[in-house]
Amino acid sequence: MEKVCDAQIKGVSTGTTILAATFDGGVVIGSDSRASIGGEYVSSKTINKVIQVHDRVFCCMSGSLADAQAVTKAAKFHLALHSVQMETPPLVIAAATILKDLCYRNKEELQAGFITAGWDQKRGAQVYVVSLGGMLVSQPVTIGGSGSTYIYGYVDAKYKPDMSREECLQFAINALALAMGRDNVSGGVANLAVITESGVEHVVVPGNKLPTFHDD
């Protein structure tokens, strides 16, 4: 929950660092785990911002956590029905479009943005950004939340398409660590998920095990 004046000052990306990146054969999606109030109080150190909306499709939430949770719940329901009707796992773009429609049609009431990432049979690994107002864009790598401002340089310099799984996972962990190290409203543990054709692997890196960069 942000006080209105804070939100107006910061722009509406609030208290979080989220990212997703494609590699050769899959995608890594991750976030920090801090929820804050007013930029002063940490209301939760271990909140989960990486939500599974289907077997091979995940979403990262940013903005108002209440709004984001409501939207992802609705999208999960919608996607489950859609997938059963189609008798096939849903395409990642279908999941992203459902989220986009929810964000766009309710833009007056909502304050939530998402990164949707996953793997499907047709187009392989994909990452989509659904912004606050309901824009939908596909990108190979993307970062979001207040902490993302501190790592644009790192991501631009270090991301390469078609990395190996280990390289990409390390890239994501490094990026999250750097952001969490500088952004006061991002922190806690790094929650990541690696999604490939064969399955999903959850990776959790506690705060004290994150990589350090010329620190202390």
Place this chain on the structure above:
Amino acid sequence: MSSIGTGYDLSASTFSPDGRVFQVEYAMKAVENSSTAIGIRCKDGIVFGVEKLVLSKLYEQGSNKRIFNIDRHVGMAVAGLLADARSLAEVAREEASNFRSNYGHDIPLKHLSDRVSMYVHAYTLYSAVRPFGCSFILGSYDKDDGPQLYMVDPSGISHGYWGCAIGKAKQAAKTEIEKLQMKEMTCRELVKEVAKIIYIVHDEVKDKAFELELSWVGEVTNGRHELVPKDLKEEAEKYAKDSLEEEDDSDEDNM
């Protein structure tokens, strides 16, 4: 096989004692009165052929089309009451368009076929409306799922097919279709065979002039449903007419 269901056939909301809904069966009879339409699936696409009877010399050529575009990648050939078919084509178009709007990608053909079948079926439940008097064949091509062919009849049932025929000469057309090895053919080869089948099943005595409508969708059209180009169509019609003459000649030899 035809029987009159006196007393139990006045509305679609009534079953007969032997468990039939006569209104739906009568709707299927309406389809059987219409001229033939066929659709065949080959290894890299779908070809539709329709025998379009020309009832008057005053008609503009190419009017009263029986093959519709439902979406870029989906075509539909119809038989039966044309006005009913046109309204269903519009329903199918809206379904395909809404799907794209809601989910961001092309509608898979099985799903479209299921959705339109449900709509057709809804009109077989109530006495306030009559069932649709048309059957139609839907076909599409997608580079991952390949070619697909589905047929929907007035009862609201849909099946997937390698080849199917609807309309007055559907039995004769089915016999001809079964002779083909469609799984090994390409679209270009199939276009000629489809034209030939339409020419074979056309009854010269009862129905006079007809126009052949040919369309295809497949790898050869990059997944877009289009009318077969004029030169290929002329080649196919020539092949069809020549094959018919050959059969006539061979008949004479046998005598």
